[in-house]
Amino acid sequence: GENVEQHPSTLSVQEGDSAVIKCTYSDSASNYFPWYKQELGKGPQLIIDIRSNVGEKKDQRIAVTLNKTAKHFSLHITETQPEDSAVYFCAASMNSGGYQKVTFGTGTKLQVIP
Amino acid sequence: EAGVAQSPRYKIIEKRQSVAFWCNPISGHATLYWYQQILGQGPKLLIQFQNNGVVDDSQLPKDRFSAERLKGVDSTLKIQPAKLEDSAVYLCASSLVSPGTGFRGTQYFGPGTRLLVL
Numbered sequence: 001g002e003n004v005e006q007h008p009s010t011l012s013v014q015e016g017d018s019a020v021i022k023c024t025y026s027d028s029a030s031n032y033f034p035w036y037k038q039e040l041g042k043g044p045q046l047i048i049d050i051r052s053n054v055g056e057k058k059d060q061r062i063a064v065t066l067n068k069t070a071k072h073f074s075l076h077i078t079e080t081q082p083e084d085s086a087v088y089f090c091a092a093s094m095n096s097g098g099y100q101k102v103t104f105g106t107g108t109k110l111q112v113i114p
Numbered sequence: 115e116a117g118v119a120q121s122p123r124y125k126i127i128e129k130r131q132s133v134a135f136w137c138n139p140i141s142g143h144a145t146l147y148w149y150q151q152i153l154g155q156g157p158k159l160l161i162q163f164q165n166n167g168v169v170d171d172s173q174l175p176k177d178r179f180s181a182e183r184l185k186g187v188d189s190t191l192k193i194q195p196a197k198l199e200d201s202a203v204y205l206c207a208s209s210l211v212s213p214g215t216g217f218r219g220t221q222y223f224g225p226g227t228r229l230l231v232l
Contacts, residue, residue, distance in 0.1 A: 043223030099169045104156030
């Protein structure tokens with residue numbers, strides 16, 4: 001099955017700095033890569049996603065890059081704000097038996113220091 | 115649009131007891147997922163329904179866990195009997211179609227049920 005590794009497990013940045021979270025996946029059949037933000041006591045919320053036919057996608061302060069050859073994708077948050085503090089999960093999704101199967105990374109706890 | 119609803123939000127039971135969780139997905143969402151999230155880890159898929167049929171339950175511990183989705187809408191997840199290692203957050207998610215096939219494939223998560231087994 002698919003295996004998704006995520007680094008770092010914790011990340012502290014000063015407000016206004018950038019944060020980068022990296023993930024690798026093992027199965028080249030994965031074709032969809034969402035990123036989720038999970039705040040304390042809440043369920044994960046999709047913040048950005050990218051498909052395998054695209055190398056980069058940006059939405060305001062958030063961007064995701066994908067390197068299919070290296071099986072590597074990253075989340076970039078610029079001009080971080082205290083409200084960006086949360087746990088971030090990457091995921092990889094592939095077709096399996098006619099349905100998409102999603103595998104999550106282990107999470108990165110981001111702390112933005114005011 | 116109302117989100118995914120889950121109840122109860124918290125549950126404390128003793129080992130070997132039974133417990134059930136309920137999920138009401140977003141209206142019209144055909145796909146429903148149950149995930150187990152152990153503290154400090156990412157969500158792990160337990161079972162995935164397409165309408166009222168199971169499409170993936172490969173990681174569901176079937177000797178103690180069961181789930182059903184009657185009429186393709188609400189779903190319940192049951193644990194009987196519970197073990198200490200079942201302490202976790204149980205997340206329900208739904209999507210219009212299976213994710214990855216387009217915007218409608220986005221998974222929307224509920225707030226989760228926090229289970230503590232003593």
